Amino acid sequence: MCGLTAFLRLSGDKTCPQDKIEGASPPDLKSQVDSSLDLIKHRGPDARGQWFSPDSRVGLGHVRLSIIDLSPAGNQPFHDGDDNVHAVVNGELYDYEKIRAELAEGYDFKSDCDCEIVIALYHRYGESFLSHLRGEFSLVLWDAKKQLFIAARDRYGIKSLYYTVVDGRLLVATEMKCFLPFGWKPEWDVVNLRDKAWMYGPSMFFKDVHRVGPGQYLISRDFNAAEVKTYWDLDYPSKHHVYPKTEAETVERVRELLIESVQHRLRADVGVGVFLSGGIDSSAVAGMTAHIIQQGKSLGNDASGKLSNLTAFTVQFDKNSGFDESDIARRTAESLGIDFQTVLLDEETIASKLEDTVWHTETPIPDVNGMGRLALAETARAAGKRVILTGEGSDEHFSGYGDFLWSYLREPDHAWTSSSDAGAQSAEMWEVANEMVAKGVAGTVIKSTDTEAAEKLNNSSIFPRVEWVCQLPFDKWTDRYTRGRPETSFAESFSEKVLADVKGKWHPLHSSQYQWTKSVLANYILRYIGDNIDMVHQIETRPPFLDHHLTEYVNQIPPSLKIKYDTVNRTLREKHILREAMKPFVTEEIYNRMKQPYIGPTQYKKGGPVQKALEALLTESNVRELGFIDWDTVQDNLKKAFRDQNPVYFRSTLGVAQLVVLGKRFGVKRAQDPKAEAVGDGGPTCPCVVS
Structure with a gap:
């Protein structure tokens, strides 16, 4: 159980200037990966590791919580004997001792860690190695010889795995906040919020941020745009x-x-x-x-x-x-x-x-x-x-x-x-x-x-x-x-x-x-x-x-x-x-x-700690800063939630407060009505663009 962050510099991204595709220098990349891992350091207090390709086009970062094989040999990233295949894994893989025994003749294991079987299985089965994994996991694997990048998630989505593209780089991480040090500027996706699509589809409530679905993997060949495939x-x-x-x-x-x-x-x-x-x-x-x-x-x-x-x-x-x-x-x-x-x-x-x-x-x-x-x-x-x-x-x-x-x-x-x-x-x-x-x-x-x-x-x-x-x-x-x-x-x-x-x-x-x-x-x-x-x-x-x-x-x-x-x-x-x-x-x-x-309960005493916490978040300035929530209705719902002990209004109130927390901590700019912007100052015309 750990946390990971990774990047792949894509080729031919027409939306990004060439100088940005060339990207940051190696010291800058190390700093970005370090800062990304800092945001999830609680997930892995026992060890931290990074790996970058010689041309700095690929990078892997990992923080480790030691569960199986507590020795430094289990620290990640993992590398094969030829220093060709590299991987970071978050999760727990079962039946690994049996798999190790089956693969030991053809692969030189360097630890007793369950997650090392990922590279061994990839060597044996290629892209279909995911079907041989049993457990809860997310992972990123890079095959330098084949220039193949794979980011995968377990069959049920027990482990999270998100991705986006920023300045010509495909970013993959355990949590969305890991994208922030790479220059990601989060914007609300109001359409997905309105339609509740983030509750079932691949796209999140932040624009252009997606998740790898349960039983799916993201794959990029030769640094080209990634595609999503299903393995289960x-x-x-x-x-x-x-x-x-x-x-x-x-x-x-x-x-x-x-x-x-x-x-x-x-x-x-x-x-x-x-x-x-x-x-x-x-x-x-x-x-x-x-x-x-x-x-x-x-x-x-x-x-x-x-x-x-x-x-x-x-x-x-x-x-x-x-x-x-x-x-x-x-x-x-x-x-x-x-x-x-x-x-x-x-x-x-x-x-x-x-x-x-x-x-x-x-x-x-x-x-x-x-x-x-x-x-x-x-x-x-x-x-x-x-x-x-x-x-x-x-x-x-x-x-x-x-x-x-x-x-x-x-x-x-x-x-x-x-x-x-x-x-x-x-x-x-x-x-x-x-x-x-x-x-x-x-x-x-x-x-x-x-x-x-x-x-x-x-x-x-x-x-x-x-x-x-x-x-x-x-x-x-x-x-x-x-x-x-x-x-x-x-x-x-x-x-x-x-x-x-x-x-x-x-x-x-x-x-x-x-x-x-x-x-x-x-x-x-x-x-x-x-x-x-x-x-x-x-x-x-x-x-x-x-x-x-x-x-x-x-x-x-x-x-x-x-x-x-x-x-x-x-x-x-x-x-x-x-x-x-x-x-x-x-x-x-x-x-x-x-x-x-x-x-959990939905009824709390008037003037109590829960109401005070919600009132502190749901100020007029905080709600209006979201840009897509009606302030008058929020005020009314907040009153009804505690005055009338109404569970429907309590849940709605709590939901808005949670969006306020996300907006503040992620630094999300206020959403604007694009048509109003276009009339007022010739602003952008696509939906839900932040100011």
């Missing part, structure tokens, strides 16, 4: 294909794959712990970890076999908020015999961590759960841990959200012939589902208002969910700078093959799982309550549910084994197959408990 994607069987396994066989295999995934993620030369909530996902991870320790396996660098050395860390919200699960988590920890630590997230803590959460995640998500995750990481670090296992990805695999419930009911499940009713999605089941949603048991489900787009997406509620997350009071002038139909843009962000599969091949449940995984999981969950916030305190988080060996099996499981209807009790049980597979490792309370998402 989610897939599901035809909804008419009959599932050949029994429920018992499926339960056993899911259990085997999950235990194997957890075992891989317990391998470390440092202390390991778990994040624990009141749900089955993290509880199952804790339970499996305890089980593995009892089988005589090591917990990171601890081979004592003592369950009490396994620590579970839990956020404790206000007991009266309706969001606190710490009592349930405590009972789980006690049943397992493991250590338990709560982290109180009171108003003072939320207010004090608000700005840092936004700066480090680079993600304006209007929830306080990010502040909770930051507090958890801080506590885990203080307890001597560097690796933490988490529960992200379970809901996406096993259908844990209310949005999936409705998708499941849209069509019969022909893949599961053991179903008591081949047309199982009956009127009775719809009635039960509506009752669950009305009571809040399954969470709110938001219907689409774009009929044409909804048809393309097989009537999923995923984009309405994305829209609901980011509700901002835009200024009137921005109305003319939208794509018109945001949900249509969401649909068109997927390939023709995916849209064809969504429409005709996959069951609606699987279609919704795909859409959610590519948007909310990758760009909200894994960013705002994931790696970038955990690494502030040098915590490497590992999600066992996000393992492609598990995914490729679970995606074949029919919908009726993921969501099961109980005809006797008239309930729809989400994550049924997971519950059965994890039954030996969780309490009866957890086994029977309905899904409760990890979100």
Whole structure:
């Protein structure tokens, strides 16, 4: 787990003067890379390294958090024996010992670090080496002989990787702030903000800044413009294909794959712990970890076999908020015999961590759960841990959200012939589902208002969910700078093959799982309550549910084994197959408990620390400096958020405050209405240009 920055000087960039393409001198480049790494030095306090090509056209920078092989031999960049191939890697690669053994005859390894297998695999398989990597990672590799530049990201987007072009250089880095020392001048992309496109597409809310997508890589040959390619994607069987396994066989295999995934993620030369909530996902991870320790396996660098050395860390919200699960988590920890630590997230803590959460995640998500995750990481670090296992990805695999419930009911499940009713999605089941949603048991489900787009997406509620997350009071002038139909843009962000599969091949449940995984999981969950916030305190988080060996099996499981209807009790049980597979490792309370998402409270006392923190950010000058937010509406929403204790207005208010933080810390200039500029002073005519 580390951080990286890299550059490639491109040839033939017609938008950039030749003198700028020639670029900075080597001392200047070293200074730029150093300054870029300074901005993410918290990600790698143990070592720092740089490498530049002899002609200074390529540069790699790396900061290291030592997890596997703590010796200097594991420091990066890595280089092959011919000093031809060079790489920097951020992340954790599993099965590396097996891969090392297979490749040792043809490659001279210089360390015991897991990440060194990247160059060895590239030597063996060339460009297809990415398919042989298992784990969470981002990386940059340069082959000087072939003049080949590759920047890749793991299959789920657990690790972030951004890119842009500045003065003829392709810049690639773990975090967007790393571009600043290279002369990048960030500008708001108002179109992407209006359409929420940064929540699902490759382009960010800053103009001309993009991210490498999950399962994708960026490649440049001979210093030419880079192109994006896909090496892995989610897939599901035809909804008419009959599932050949029994429920018992499926339960056993899911259990085997999950235990194997957890075992891989317990391998470390440092202390390991778990994040624990009141749900089955993290509880199952804790339970499996305890089980593995009892089988005589090591917990990171601890081979004592003592369950009490396994620590579970839990956020404790206000007991009266309706969001606190710490009592349930405590009972789980006690049943397992493991250590338990709560982290109180009171108003003072939320207010004090608000700005840092936004700066480090680079993600304006209007929830306080990010502040909770930051507090958890801080506590885990203080307890001597560097690796933490988490529960992200379970809901996406096993259908844990209310949005999936409705998708499941849209069509019969022909893949599961053991179903008591081949047309199982009956009127009775719809009635039960509506009752669950009305009571809040399954969470709110938001219907689409774009009929044409909804048809393309097989009537999923995923984009309405994305829209609901980011509700901002835009200024009137921005109305003319939208794509018109945001949900249509969401649909068109997927390939023709995916849209064809969504429409005709996959069951609606699987279609919704795909859409959610590519948007909310990758760009909200894994960013705002994931790696970038955990690494502030040098915590490497590992999600066992996000393992492609598990995914490729679970995606074949029919919908009726993921969501099961109980005809006797008239309930729809989400994550049924997971519950059965994890039954030996969780309490009866957890086994029977309905899904409760990890979100933070939205109601706070008037005049309290949270309101004061928001008021300090949402001054008239700060809001107007954004240029695209309506100040009068912000004032009104702020009052309603605390006077009326209204969660919708609170989230909108928090979202604007987060944009203010980003604008100030990134030094973003005020966005202007281009048409107004053109009339007033002959200014630029393209949308969303800053002044």
